[in-house]
Amino acid sequence: MVQNKALKYAAHPSGKPVAGVNLTIETREFDTERPPPPGGITVKVHYVSFDPHQRGRMRSPNPSHTPAFDLGKPVTNSAILRVLKSDNRKFEPGNVIYSFRTSTEEYTAMSKEEAEACEILDNRFNLPASYFLGALGMPGLKAYSSLYAVGKPKAGETIFISAASGAVGQLVRQLAKREGLKVFGSVGSDEKVDMLTTKLGFDGGFNYKRENAHEAVGRLMPEGLDIYYENAIQVGGEQLEAAIEHINDFGRIVGCGAISQYNLPPEKQYGVKNLWQIVQRSVTFQGFIFFNPGFADVYHEKHQRDVQMWLHEGSLKAVEHVTYGIENAAEGLLGMLEGKNVGKPVLQVSELP
Amino acid sequence: MVQNKALKYAAHPSGKPVAGVNLTIETREFDTERPPPPGGITVKVHYVSFDPHQRGRMRSPNPSHTPAFDLGKPVTNSAILRVLKSDNRKFEPGNVIYSFRTSTEEYTAMSKEEAEACEILDNRFNLPASYFLGALGMPGLKAYSSLYAVGKPKAGETIFISAASGAVGQLVRQLAKREGLKVFGSVGSDEKVDMLTTKLGFDGGFNYKRENAHEAVGRLMPEGLDIYYENAIQVGGEQLEAAIEHINDFGRIVGCGAISQYNLPPEKQYGVKNLWQIVQRSVTFQGFIFFNPGFADVYHEKHQRDVQMWLHEGSLKAVEHVTYGIENAAEGLLGMLEGKNVGKPVLQVSELP
Numbered sequence: 001m002v003q004n005k006a007l008k009y010a011a012h013p014s015g016k017p018v019a020g021v022n023l024t025i026e027t028r029e030f031d032t033e034r035p036p037p038p039g040g041i042t043v044k045v046h047y048v049s050f051d052p053h054q055r056g057r058m059r060s061p062n063p064s065h066t067p068a069f070d071l072g073k074p075v076t077n078s079a080i081l082r083v084l085k086s087d088n089r090k091f092e093p094g095n096v097i098y099s100f101r102t103s104t105e106e107y108t109a110m111s112k113e114e115a116e117a118c119e120i121l122d123n124r125f126n127l128p129a130s131y132f133l134g135a136l137g138m139p140g141l142k143a144y145s146s147l148y149a150v151g152k153p154k155a156g157e158t159i160f161i162s163a164a165s166g167a168v169g170q171l172v173r174q175l176a177k178r179e180g181l182k183v184f185g186s187v188g189s190d191e192k193v194d195m196l197t198t199k200l201g202f203d204g205g206f207n208y209k210r211e212n213a214h215e216a217v218g219r220l221m222p223e224g225l226d227i228y229y230e231n232a233i234q235v236g237g238e239q240l241e242a243a244i245e246h247i248n249d250f251g252r253i254v255g256c257g258a259i260s261q262y263n264l265p266p267e268k269q270y271g272v273k274n275l276w277q278i279v280q281r282s283v284t285f286q287g288f289i290f291f292n293p294g295f296a297d298v299y300h301e302k303h304q305r306d307v308q309m310w311l312h313e314g315s316l317k318a319v320e321h322v323t324y325g326i327e328n329a330a331e332g333l334l335g336m337l338e339g340k341n342v343g344k345p346v347l348q349v350s351e352l353p
Numbered sequence: 354m355v356q357n358k359a360l361k362y363a364a365h366p367s368g369k370p371v372a373g374v375n376l377t378i379e380t381r382e383f384d385t386e387r388p389p390p391p392g393g394i395t396v397k398v399h400y401v402s403f404d405p406h407q408r409g410r411m412r413s414p415n416p417s418h419t420p421a422f423d424l425g426k427p428v429t430n431s432a433i434l435r436v437l438k439s440d441n442r443k444f445e446p447g448n449v450i451y452s453f454r455t456s457t458e459e460y461t462a463m464s465k466e467e468a469e470a471c472e473i474l475d476n477r478f479n480l481p482a483s484y485f486l487g488a489l490g491m492p493g494l495k496a497y498s499s500l501y502a503v504g505k506p507k508a509g510e511t512i513f514i515s516a517a518s519g520a521v522g523q524l525v526r527q528l529a530k531r532e533g534l535k536v537f538g539s540v541g542s543d544e545k546v547d548m549l550t551t552k553l554g555f556d557g558g559f560n561y562k563r564e565n566a567h568e569a570v571g572r573l574m575p576e577g578l579d580i581y582y583e584n585a586i587q588v589g590g591e592q593l594e595a596a597i598e599h600i601n602d603f604g605r606i607v608g609c610g611a612i613s614q615y616n617l618p619p620e621k622q623y624g625v626k627n628l629w630q631i632v633q634r635s636v637t638f639q640g641f642i643f644f645n646p647g648f649a650d651v652y653h654e655k656h657q658r659d660v661q662m663w664l665h666e667g668s669l670k671a672v673e674h675v676t677y678g679i680e681n682a683a684e685g686l687l688g689m690l691e692g693k694n695v696g697k698p699v700l701q702v703s704e705l706p
Contacts, residue, residue: 236628250645255632271624275589279608279640287632292603 004030006105007329009058009069017058017337019330023075030107036087039112043081043097046352048104049133050323050336050345051077051167074103075333078138080129081108081118082352088115096121096352098132104329106349122304125312129352134167134344135307135318142256142290143171144307145299147229150254150286155180157226160217162186162239164196164205164231167344168256170319172229173202178316181227184220186213186239188339195342200319213242224248231256237270244274247283255287319343357383359458360682362411362422370411370690372683376428383460389440392465396434396450399705401457402486403676403689403698404430404520427456428686431491433482434461434471435705441468449474449705451485457682459702475657478665482705487520487697488660488671495609495643496524497660498652500582503607503639508533510579513570515539515592517549517558517584520697521609523672525582526555531669534580537573539566539592541692548695553672566595577601584609590623597627600636608640672696 010024017023036042053066054077061068069075079102083095091097097118102108110118121132134140147153151172159176161169164185176183185196185205196205206216217225217239228243230236230253243253278285290296310316321341323332329347336345363377370376389395406419407430414421422428432455436448444450450471455461463471474485487493500506504525512529514522517538529536538549538558549558559569570578570592581596583589583606596606631638643649663669674694676685682700689698 230632236626236631240628255628269626271626272628273589273622273624275593275608275625278589278638279583280642281640282642282645283640285631285638286635287637288635289633292635 001029001031002107004028004105004107005326006074006103007326007333009071009073009075012060012068012071013058017055017334019334022058023330023333025327025330030105032084032107034109036085036109036115037111039088039115040110041083041088041091041115041118042085042107042109043083043099043102044107045079045081045102045105045349046096047080047130047133048102048329048347048349049078049137050333050341050347051139052337054333055337074105075329076101076103078102078133079104080121080132080352086115088112090116091118091120096123096129098137104326104347104349106326125308127308127311128318130320130322130346130348131311131318133346134320135171135311135316136304138290139167139344140171140307141296141300141303143168144175144303145295146254146256146288147172147175148299149294150284150288151176151227151229151252153179153181153227158182158184158221158224159227159229160184160186160221160225160243161229162208162231163339164202165192165200165342166231166339167341168231169229170200170343172231173200174316176227177201182221184217184225186216192342200342208239213239214245217242217246221246224251226251228253229256230254236272241270241272241274244272244277244283247277247281249281251281251283253283253285255285321345323347325349354382354384355460357381357458357460358679359427359456360679360686362424362426362428365413365421365424366411370408370687372687375411376683376686378680378683383458385437385460387462389438389462389468390464392441392468393463394436394441394444394468394471395438395460395462396436396452396455397460398432398434398455398458398702399449400433400483400486401455401682401700401702402431402490403686403694403700404492405690407686408690427458428682429454429456431455431486432457433474433485433705439468441465443469444471444473449476449482451490457679457700457702459679478661480661480664481671483673483675483697483699483701484664484671486699487673488524488664488669489657491643492520492697493524493660494649494653494656496521497528497656498648499607499609499641500525500528501652502647503637503641504529504580504582504605506532506534506580511535511537511574511577512580512582513537513539513574513578513596514582515561515584516692517555518545518553518695519584519692520694521584522582523553523696525584526553527669529580530554535574537570537578539569545695553695561592566592567598570595570599574599577604579604581606582609583607589625594623594625594627597625597630597636600630600634602634604634604636606636606638608638674698676700678702 005027008024008026013022057069083091099118159181165187182203186208196202204220321343358380361377361379366375410422436444452471518540535556539561549555557573674696
């Protein structure tokens with residue numbers, strides 16, 4: 001028997017979720033000696049991903065939406081696990097695996113079906129396993145596939161990335177730089193603006209909470225922009241309008257993900273007034289989600305090959321924002337939703353041996 | 354010497370252009386016996402197109418825009434002409450030709466350069482020559498190329514077309530029907546709504562000036578729409594918002610042309626609030642203009658072959674709105690800008706012999 005701490009979804013939030021109220025830490029016992037479920041596995045959880053889409057699951061169930069978290073149970077997300085016991089031929093003890101959906105706790109038992117949805121990491125360069133939640137995981141593949149499938153970057157062009165310091169924005173920046181683009185970004189604090197140019201390799205950036213987006217985009221990109229990577233807290237807001245205002249003919253707008261726009265009541269939603277410029281300038285604005293045909297399916301292999309190699313060479317950096325220990329998990333997850341992270345937010349439950 | 358009446362651009366409008374003030378009819382003399390300019394042609398003008406983009410040319414010149422009409426000179430547009438005299442090997446008297454830009458007058462002389470930009474009609478089925486300004490001309494190719502290049506229609510889907518009774522909308526409707534789609538449209542009068550279903554083969558329609566677009570789209574298309582063909586007076590307005598509200602996953606929005614949105618001051622422009630749904634539903638919104646690569650260049654031959662054949666067979670109808678006589682040209686052009694036409698607006702200057 002071991003202590004098994006978990007991040008529990010304790011109560012539906014009304015408004016902003018609060019640590020200790022909506023998300024709590026609960027300690028239960030876990031019998032590591034007990035055999036796994038038939039065909040399943042027993043695992044130790046090492047890294048759990050924090051992702052913006054988790055906000056959308058903190059609410060009452062609604063059949064027309066993605067599933068809500070189960071009240072009273074651990075919050076789930078993708079994770080890196082190590083197999084302790086296996087009743088499945090696909091795995092043996094010691095395997096380090098990726099799970100698309102695991103409970104945020106220290107140990108867990110997975111059914112046959114859950115186990116078979118996991119994959120042993122193809123970590124040929126022995127990179128840090130947490131990278132498979134970020135640059136080598138879903139955010140990385142999202143950035144990689146959408147930049148090429150929709151953004152279609154060409155050397156000499158300019159890209160503007162909103163939420164630039166996050167997991168996806170970081171990678172889009174580095175990929176765009178490799179392709180020879182000028183890269184600008186928006187972030188939510190002056191501190192992050194400094195980081196964009198001093199540490200993160202952007203050609204410039206602005207704080208969208210302090211500076212008017214129309215003015216900032218005009219000031220930073222006087223010759224306009226060719227790609228807008230919309231990755232923002234508010235999809236379809238002032239930054240999109242500013243990007244359209246300054247986009248060049250044949251520009252591309254990549255519409256990727258969203259957090260809080262979903263929660264805004266209609267009267268608080270921003271009205272974008274200049275959509276006629278999408279027509280006048282022959283712009284393509286394409287929204288996508290990760291599982292759409294033409295994205296992960298097409299780019300999966302190339303993404304793994306390229307990004308593993310570049311990380312190994314050191315020509316690409318995986319910037320992470322690590323929360324250490326499950327006791328800090330609620331603050332880590334909620335901090336990410338408030339934009340406190342720089343790079344991919346990850347919970348380290350325990351180090352891999 | 355003959356009398357040569359012309360539609361003259363007399364004064365820049367402040368606000369809505371007025372017949373007799375901004376557009377006047379002027380009679381001059383024309384010497385049909387005089388030789389054409391060196392390498393040029395002398396022609397009789399038979400049909401002149403009226404197109405929404407002409408509104409944008411009624412203003413003071415501005416170097417960053419498409420050219421304004423020249424003050425004191427005839428309004429220009431595409432036209433069907435008959436060659437009277439030729440000093441160019443490409444043409445001989447009697448040829449019926451298409452000109453991309455001709456003065457709106459009864460007779461005109463064209464320079465070598467202007468003449469060489471003309472094409473002899475390839476009218477293998479002896480269709481009415483005015484069709485080469487509409488279903489077989491630029492509006493037709495615009496509809497045909499954009500419906501396939503951006504709309505990508507599939508049998509069983511639903512398309513919603515704004516400005517449905519105009520030159521482009523009419524053809525999009527017929528092409529979509531051939532592909533097995535349900536077709537709905539919006540128009541600007543109750544009279545036109547009646548025509549949509551009784552005469553024009555739509556599955557339903559509404560008057561956007563009288564009914565709220567959100568309600569109408571929801572009522573007419575309870576299972577949502579797959580393609581929105583934005584062809585509206587106000588690109589990026591309430592109808593776009595309503596279409597986004599009701600568009601299905603992987604929907605396509607074709608952004609085609611614009612008239613008056615260009616003229617609205619920013620405070621009167623409509624703010625579209627639900628663009629996050631473009632991301633959530635993986636929608637592609639693509640604006641285009643006629644000359645973009647991937648449209649006219651790709652679809653030109655197929656458009657001529659198909660639409661000539663279909664018109665000849667009678668399986669496709671070219672709906673025209675004809676203004677007879679150059680003395681009525683100002684009212685015809687301005688009426689089109691106010692949406693008074695049903696089908697392709699054309700000025701018949703004189704019948705072809």
